[in-house]
Amino acid sequence: MSRLSIRLFTVLALALAVGLATAVSPYASSAPDGLERVADDKAFLDKGKLHPVQEDAPIPGYAFPGVQNPRVATGLAGFVGSLGVFAIGCGLTFVIRRRRGSPGATATA
């Protein structure tokens, strides 16, 4: 059976991830999630607070700043976030491989 090339696999999987984060996340359920529901029911939700560092978070609460339409703001946040973590993951891999020296040094095929 013919396999997808790793390049095509990567492009398709990344497109799916970015697409979901951008186009589907604005329509995700906004109901309280598991932990939040329990915290609310058991009356400790109000103990939660932001860390001072998070006051300066660039995209607080998955709403892209300065965008009025909440769906667009969430979609943009998803777009930037999914590409951002992809970049960080690739950066980490790059650093690991460079540390290791020559690429493709492992024995497994």
Place this chain on the structure above:
Amino acid sequence: MVSPPVALHIPDGFLSGGVAAAGAVLAVAAVAYGLRVADRDLDEARVPLLGVLAAFVFAAQMLNFPVAGGTSGHFLGATLAAVLLGPWIACVVMAVVIAVQALAFADGGVSALGANVVNMGVLGALCAGFAIQAGLRVLPQTRAAFLGLVAVVSWLAVMVGAAATSVELAASGTVPLGTALPAMLGVHALIGIGEAVITAVAVGAVLTARPDLIAVGRFEAPGYATGAPQAGVAS
């Protein structure tokens, strides 16, 4: 009203300093070991996978789906990452996602970051990775058995994370264990079904497109994916 997806993650203020610090120590240890494993084991084919999986986990964690009674849940992804990268490298992927969520999106605490990485990443990835390896030894080596195993284990991974969260909340004096544990397990039993379905579908897709990218069980069950013999040479 559209409100942004909110935390399935522990915010700051829920955990005591000691519990948060213990979580941080465990998370740092697991991620450090994961980086060493990546340094040693990450083969050519999997090089782009770390970033792609981080993107997929981030995306899927934004997609809250409704479960019973006006509650929602979202995919966690530790089992998926463990299946594709092995349990230890999966810890690194989950830590990247959860750290970005906390620092860039103010989702999940900063003091509680380690605990969140442990609950949603490390515990799930390690339990899933080793449970799947164990399961493969006794199950028939078929696609259906493998995907069924992945589904069950991903449900379990969510339950383990929920249980750990309850224990941490109780140890912090936030809520008694007898109150937190049944409530957390009850909700997450439903959320885990979503996790199981998404993980099985995603692993099934990878199994069809690139069976060689399945890391867990690779050496135990050569050729289970397509029937084609696989080299499976462990060094």
